[in-house]
Amino acid sequence: MKKILSALDKHIEEYCMVVLLAVMSVVIFAQVVSRYVFSNSISWSEEIARYIFVWVVYFAISYGVKVNAHVKVDAFITFMPNFMAKPIRIISNLLFLVFCGLMMVYGVKVVDFILASKQSSPALGMPMGLVYLAVPVGFTLTAIRLVQDTIAKLKGKGE
Numbered sequence: 001m002k003k004i005l006s007a008l009d010k011h012i013e014e015y016c017m018v019v020l021l022a023v024m025s026v027v028i029f030a031q032v033v034s035r036y037v038f039s040n041s042i043s044w045s046e047e048i049a050r051y052i053f054v055w056v057v058y059f060a061i062s063y064g065v066k067v068n069a070h071v072k073v074d075a076f077i078t079f080m081p082n083f084m085a086k087p088i089r090i091i092s093n094l095l096f097l098v099f100c101g102l103m104m105v106y107g108v109k110v111v112d113f114i115l116a117s118k119q120s121s122p123a124l125g126m127p128m129g130l131v132y133l134a135v136p137v138g139f140t141l142t143a144i145r146l147v148q149d150t151i152a153k154l155k156g157k158g159e
Contacts, residue, residue: 013059013060013063013141014063016059017056017060020055020056020059021052021056024048024049024053024056027042027045027048027049030042030045031045031046043123044123047121047122047124048123054134055131055138057134058134058135058139058141059141061138062141062142062144062145065142065146065149066145066148066149072092076088077089089153090154093149093153094150096142097143097150100139100140100146101143103135103136103139104135104139107132107133107136107139108136110135111135111136112129114127114128115129
């Protein structure tokens with residue numbers, strides 16, 4: 001069980017993105033074949049591909065934090081003395097963590113509102129709250145990665 005949890009901690013974003021991108025690719029391929037070979041369109045394919053892409057984007061935010069690949073303005077830190085770089089990076093993480101917290105709170109409120117309104121997608125008829133759930137889920141994962149990165153920086157293992 002510990003190995004499974006460790007593997008999920010290390011690779012949850014990758015697993016989710018690979019599965020979702022594979023499903024999206026198959027759906028889009030099926031749509032292209034259906035449209036050009038059989039002259040018939042799959043009505044829900046574009047909609048599901050769009051919703052999958054939204055979920056992939058929010059997983060990618062978390063993955064970017066995990067691998068430290070987000071675009072940053074490092075010029076400010078580059079010109080500072082080395083002893084100031086670590087605290088500034090930690091403060092940056094903490095500010096990002098506050099942003100994640102706000103996005104989680106307001107994301108949940110939006111999901112609750114949309115689920116209560118019983119709004120559904122046009123082609124699939126699925127609850128639109130499931131699409132909007134990507135925001136709080138993605139930012140929760142991002143917050144976890146930020147906490148992990150901040151702890152690593154405090155222990156001296158980060159940049």
